[in-house]
Amino acid sequence: TQLLEQSPQFLSIQEGENLTVYCNSSSVFSSLQWYRQEPGEGPVLLVTVVTGGEVKKLKRLTFQFGDARKDSSLHITAAQPGDTGLYLCAGVGFVEYGNKLVFGAGTILRVKS
């Protein structure tokens, strides 16, 4: 069974601070995705990282995939109250397994103004 450990579970910071969320596994994934989920809605894809060592940037968000494709991190620079929400990482299984997603438990981020 593939598992994805996500940390921290909760993060409460002041506006302008930086933060990093981690996702770790003992399994190799085809790719790794980061989602953001708002209350009452489903997860919305932010980014997919595919290549070991890959770094992708989305405005103030930086996503990195570990060299061995087992772990990933999400770094937010100068967090804003609008960044508040639930962040989920998900490992994508290989195509022979139907690309099913294995989710981490999520990180609830609260950015205070």
Add this chain to the structure above:
Amino acid sequence: EAGVTQFPSHSVIEKGQTVTLRCDPISGHDNLYWYRRVMGKEIKFLLHFVKESKQDESGMPNNRFLAERTGGTYSTLKVQPAELEDSGVYFCASSRMGVETQYFGPGTRLLVL
């Protein structure tokens, strides 16, 4: 393009009753996935349809759960009889063939009393 829709948005039933959840995927998406998040746990894969065929149902908890996708369009997930531990949020997601990106619906919040 309309997104993935799910019905109902909420359902409260008593233990032993039957509930049927419906998912309408994005038009043209052959892949349809069901996931579930129970309280305090990560989102977990339940099953995967390719068109009307069950590709992978390894995540289905037990035989009280029955998923169908007649005609390869919408899908239903029936729980009969419902138990307390079935409470949670049931998400549906869809994707095009050969594409990893899954689009999630808003979920159905099921509470079994």
